Amino acid sequence: EPEVTQTPSHQVTQMGQEVILRCVPISNHLYFYWYRQILGQKVEFLVSFYNNEISEKSEIFDDQFSVERPDGSNFTLKIRSTKLEDSAMYFCASSSSGGWGYTQYFGPGTRLTVL
Amino acid sequence: GENVEQHPSTLSVQEGDSAVIKCTYSDSASNYFPWYKQELGKRPQLIIDIRSNVGEKKDQRIAVTLNKTAKHFSLHITETQPEDSAVYFCAEYTGGFKTIFGAGTRLFVKA
Numbered sequence: 001e002p003e004v005t006q007t008p009s010h011q012v013t014q015m016g017q018e019v020i021l022r023c024v025p026i027s028n029h030l031y032f033y034w035y036r037q038i039l040g041q042k043v044e045f046l047v048s049f050y051n052n053e054i055s056e057k058s059e060i061f062d063d064q065f066s067v068e069r070p071d072g073s074n075f076t077l078k079i080r081s082t083k084l085e086d087s088a089m090y091f092c093a094s095s096s097s098g099g100w101g102y103t104q105y106f107g108p109g110t111r112l113t114v115l
Numbered sequence: 116g117e118n119v120e121q122h123p124s125t126l127s128v129q130e131g132d133s134a135v136i137k138c139t140y141s142d143s144a145s146n147y148f149p150w151y152k153q154e155l156g157k158r159p160q161l162i163i164d165i166r167s168n169v170g171e172k173k174d175q176r177i178a179v180t181l182n183k184t185a186k187h188f189s190l191h192i193t194e195t196q197p198e199d200s201a202v203y204f205c206a207e208y209t210g211g212f213k214t215i216f217g218a219g220t221r222l223f224v225k226a
Contacts, residue, residue, distance in 0.1 A: 031212065042219050043151075043159060043204060048212035055212040091158060102147070104214065106158040 002026045004107035006092050012113045013082055021077045021110045023092030032075045033093040033104060034067065036060070043091070049075065082114045117142050121205050121217030128195050129225050136220045138205035139187045147208035148188050150179060153219075154201045162203075163190070195224045 005024045013019050025032050034046040048055040049067055066078045075094075079086055089111050093104040120139045128134050140148075146167040151159035165172045165179045165188065172179050176195075181188040192199055205217040 033212075033214075043206075043216040045213055045215065050212065058213070102208070103149070103161055103164065106160070108158050 004092055004094055004105050006090075006107040006110050008110060009108065010111045010113070012115065015084060015114055016081050019079050019082055019112065021079075021090050021092075021112070023075045023077075023094075023107055024073050025075055025092070025094030026096075026105055027073070029094035029096050029105075031055075031095045031097065031102070032067075032069070033095075034077045035091045035093065035106075036088040037091065037109075038088045046077070079112075082112075084114050087112055087114045117207075117209055117213075117215045119205060119207050119215050119217040121220060123220060124218065125221045125223075127223040127225065130195060130197060132195055134190075134192045134195050134199070134222055134224075136190045136203055136205070136222075137187060138189070138207075138217050139185075140207045140215075141186065142207065142209050142215075143186065145207040145209050148179070148181060149206050149208070149214075150177075150190050151204045151206065151216075152201045153204065159204060192222075195222075197224050197226050200224045 007022045032049045035043050037043045045058050046061045047057045064080045068076050089109045091109045092107040095102040095104045118141050122137050149164040152162045153159045163177050163179050165181050176193045178191040202219045202221050204219050206214050208214050
């Protein structure tokens with residue numbers, strides 16, 4: 001069964017550094033998402049992406065964040081200047097449809113630790 | 116604003132008993148309500164979902180009910196087993212390619 005994959009599984013960085021988190025969505029999916037989950041808390045929506053542009057973003061997704069689909073398979077989340085509070089698990093997800101009754105499939109996550 | 120309230124935050128049941136988790140949403144335009152199970156250190160996994168044109172859906176031991184008028188939906192797990200122990204999240208899809216999650220319910224099933 002096809003799965004969403006993410007790399008790396010764990011990223012440690014210094015405050016102020018840039019990080020890029022990578023995701024490979026399921027191959028025939030067209031809609032892509034990033035979520036974050038601070039340890040012990042709920043899953044929070046960051047951004048959705050379709051047809052090479054952002055469809056929706058949350059208040060968390062400020063100017064420090066950006067997303068890109070650099071080629072036909074990867075979907076990336078960049079944090080330009082990391083803060084301590086960016087430490088969280090970041091999940092990528094994809095779906096075949098963005099409309100009525102879609103199902104999102106989550107990747108295994110990247111644990112980001114900002115020191 | 117968009118918000119999903121989920122109760123209870125923790126639920127402890129005896130193996131074989133039923134578990135019920137309730138959620139309330141605020142956006143009347145929401146039309147899709149998935150439920151996710153998350154085991155420790157793992158990704159959220161979809162376990163059941165319901166669309167707004169349906170009042171109830173069942174899949175083996177799991178069922179979900181939706182009351183659009185009251186804007187609430189519930190997850191029912193019957194004949195609970197220890198492997199059902201996990202955190203369960205309800206969510207609403209607002210139609211703007213955005214999914215809002217509830218705060219989660221930590222379910223403990225005691226053998």
